[in-house]
Amino acid sequence: MAQRIRGNVFVVGDNIDTDQIIPAQYLNLVPTIPEEYAKLGTYALSGLPDGYPRLVPEGAAKSPYVIVVAGRNFGCGSSREHAPVSLGAAGVRAVVAESYARIFFRNCMATGELYPVESPKRLCDLLKTGDEVTLDLEAGTLTTAAGATYPLQPLGDAKDVIDAGGLFAFARKSGMIR
Amino acid sequence: MGMTITEKILARAAGRPSVRAGDNVWVQADILMTHDVCGPGTIGIFQKEFGAKARVWNSERVILTPDHYIFTADAKCHRNVEICRAFAAEQALPYFYDPGTPSYSGVCHVTLPQKGHCRPGEVLFGTDSHTCTYGAFGAFATGIGNTDAAFVMGTGRLLVKVPATLRFVVDGGLPKGVMGKDIILRVIGDIGVDGGTYRALEFCGSTIRGLPMSERITICNMAIEAGGKNGIIAADKTTLEYVRARTDKPFTCVDSDPDAEVLSERRYRAEELVPYVALPHSPDNLAKASDCGDVRIDRAYVGSCTGGKTEDFIAAASILRGRKVCVDTYLVPATTEVAADLQRETIGGKTLAQIFQEAGCIEPAPPSCAACLGGPLDTFGRANGSEVVISTTNRNFPGRMGSKAASVILASPLTTAASALTGRITDPREFM
Structure with missing residues (x-):
């Protein structure tokens, strides 16, 4: 697994709930059906209020942004695994937020779709959509193009599970299940 | 040091004499619930990971309640109910509440109580954030994603972190016009939408004990709106009357020890509550x-x-x-x-x-x-x-x-x- 993710950020605020990440009208799509998985990606973060740019531009299959930067309580609301799946399917590889809702965090780990990294610093006020950053998962830092570096909370054991590709892949790799 | 009701239920389910908030333990599930929105994805992962011919860990304990997108012309929604239907038939699930038939019930979180699937002291997982509803019956219940649910479907087990408890004590007589909904809106307003993240929200006091099950359900249902892992109200006479009328399965009631450690305790006088x-x-x-x-x-x-x-x-x-x-x-x-x-x-x-x-x-x-x-x-x-x-x-x-x-x-x-x-x-x- 590449431990450095370099790319542009998409910035949102506090309490971005799962309806904003993937609106309920798209929950007729089943994440385990490959073409519907891809379709979920095109709708990721499409529930954000008007005024936000699209994470995935109209007609595109993938997001030009690979890291979402958020405030507090990212992913609150529903238990729908479609939320981390849609972000992962869009090509987002990590979220850097001040804090997470419990089920969203767990679903990120269980699916292995993306890294939910916590930042003690409120980066959503310091960065703007389109800024280029480097996220170093090994060192636990986020560095801006201007060279400012911010420490992040270690992901701990959750990182190993996501590195392996999710709960089942990790459990097999570590011999917990056959 | 005693244990909270949440700790006691998880200790029993983990086969341990005691657990403490913060412990990571493998627990045995009593019930797994899924529905038409998350069921097909859960079934897909289950079949991929455990094999096309795999059997669920216990067909009596997997409840399938299509309820979200039933009365719509959307073809994919019908396809999703059909996936649930085929799986229920293949696995011979006795508790499949099938749309378009007399067994159809409707919303999972009211169906499970009404059909006797909520019993004190048990552990329930569901692929829906409002699974915390079932804590109204003195059970541990929490919402999980498809992947975790597929794991439970195959093994009956899940790794959970034991949550610390935020206790809310409500005493006194509720004024006219004030309902359970007002109590929980007030609590969420006081602690915020992330004030209960990773926590057990335990409700007790004379006001809570005086509430019928329908109102306790409303309160525990919204624990997730404060980020809570579970909401819980210890079983009492009201609970037992409701449950005994709907199931003859055995269960064991538990309650918090007087010296159990909680993270915080907030007290409310019911007389001071208003419609919110x-x-x-x-x-x-x-x-x-x-x-x-x-x-x-x-x-x-x-x-x-x-x-x-x-x-x-x-x-x-x-x-x-x-x-x-x-x-x-x-x-x-x-x-x-x-x-x-x-x-x-x-x-x-x-x-x-x-x-x-x-x-x-x-x-x-x-x-x-x-x-x-x-x-x-x-x-x-x-x-x-x-x-x-x-x-x-x-x-x-x-x-x-x-x-x-x-x-x-x-x-x-x-x-x-x-x-x-x-x-x-x-x-x-x-x-x-």
């Missing part, structure tokens, strides 16, 4: 209904796992009886049993259905989750424009009931009904 609302666009945007008389609404909605139970419709009917609504008023009974009660329960010699009809409400829809979470564009009651909706549902982040331009105000059935009469947020005591 959560204004757009967050469940913690608390206000007194009486302070919001200038907020106009153009739709009222009574339904969902939170506010679509028989008692919720009785409350709404008690306000609407003999009066006329002045905004579109949508009614969605949670389950077929609740729908039957609309024809059966009477106030002053009239059925609830007659009272709603005479008040000018839109004819009630068949039971399902309906517009609580927006859903497909043809969903009954879905907000498709810039409506301001007052609703007995549980969540009001932007776009929750459909359109991003709509606004949702959360309230009790009494407050929702009173507001339907005036077209503005209205304290129900004006009509009591």
Whole structure:
């Protein structure tokens, strides 16, 4: 697994709930059906209020942004695994937020779709959509193009599970299940 | 040092004499619930990971309740119910509540209590954030994603972190016009939408003990709106009467030890509580209904796992009886049993259905989750424009009931009904 993710950020605020990440009208799509998985990606973060740019531009299959930067309580609301799946399917590889809702965090780990990294610093006020950053998962830092570096909370054991590709892949790799 | 009720249930399920908040333990599930929105994805992962011929760990303990997208023309939604149906047949699941047949029930979180699947002391997982509802029965219940659910489906087990407890003690007599919904809106307003993240929210005190199961369900249902891992109310005589009438399966009640360690304890005097609302666009945007008389609404909605139970419709009917609504008023009974009660329960010699009809409400829809979470564009009651909706549902982040331009105000059935009469947020005591 590449431990450095370099790319542009998409910035949102506090309490971005799962309806904003993937609106309920798209929950007729089943994440385990490959073409519907891809379709979920095109709708990721499409529930954000008007005024936000699209994470995935109209007609595109993938997001030009690979890291979402958020405030507090990212992913609150529903238990729908479609939320981390849609972000992962869009090509987002990590979220850097001040804090997470419990089920969203767990679903990120269980699916292995993306890294939910916590930042003690409120980066959503310091960065703007389109800024280029480097996220170093090994060192636990986020560095801006201007060279400012911010420490992040270690992901701990959750990182190993996501590195392996999710709960089942990790459990097999570590011999917990056959 | 004693244990909280949540710790005791998880210790039993982990096969250990004791656990403490913060411990990571493998627990044995008693029930796994899934529905038409998350069931197909869960089944897909289960079959991929355990094999096409794999059997669920215990067919009596996997409950399949299609309820979200049932009454829609959307072909994929029908396909998803069909995936659930085929799986239920293949696995010979005795508890599949099949749409379009007499076994159909409706909203999972009212179905499981009504069908006797909620029992004190047990561990329930469900692929829905409002699975915390079942804590009303003195059980540990929490929402999980498809991947975790597939793991439970195959093994019956899941790794959980034991949550620390936030205790809410409510004592005294609830004033007229104040419901369980008002208690939980006040709690969420006080601690915020992330104030309970990773925590058990335990409710106790004389007010809670005096509440019927329907109101306890409303309170525990919304623990997730404060980020809670579970909501819980210890079982008592009221619980046992409800449960014993619906199942003869054995169970063991537990309660917190007097010396159990909790993270915090908040105390409320019931007499000081009033009818509240959560204004757009967050469940913690608390206000007194009486302070919001200038907020106009153009739709009222009574339904969902939170506010679509028989008692919720009785409350709404008690306000609407003999009066006329002045905004579109949508009614969605949670389950077929609740729908039957609309024809059966009477106030002053009239059925609830007659009272709603005479008040000018839109004819009630068949039971399902309906517009609580927006859903497909043809969903009954879905907000498709810039409506301001007052609703007995549980969540009001932007776009929750459909359109991003709509606004949702959360309230009790009494407050929702009173507001339907005036077209503005209205304290129900004006009509009591």
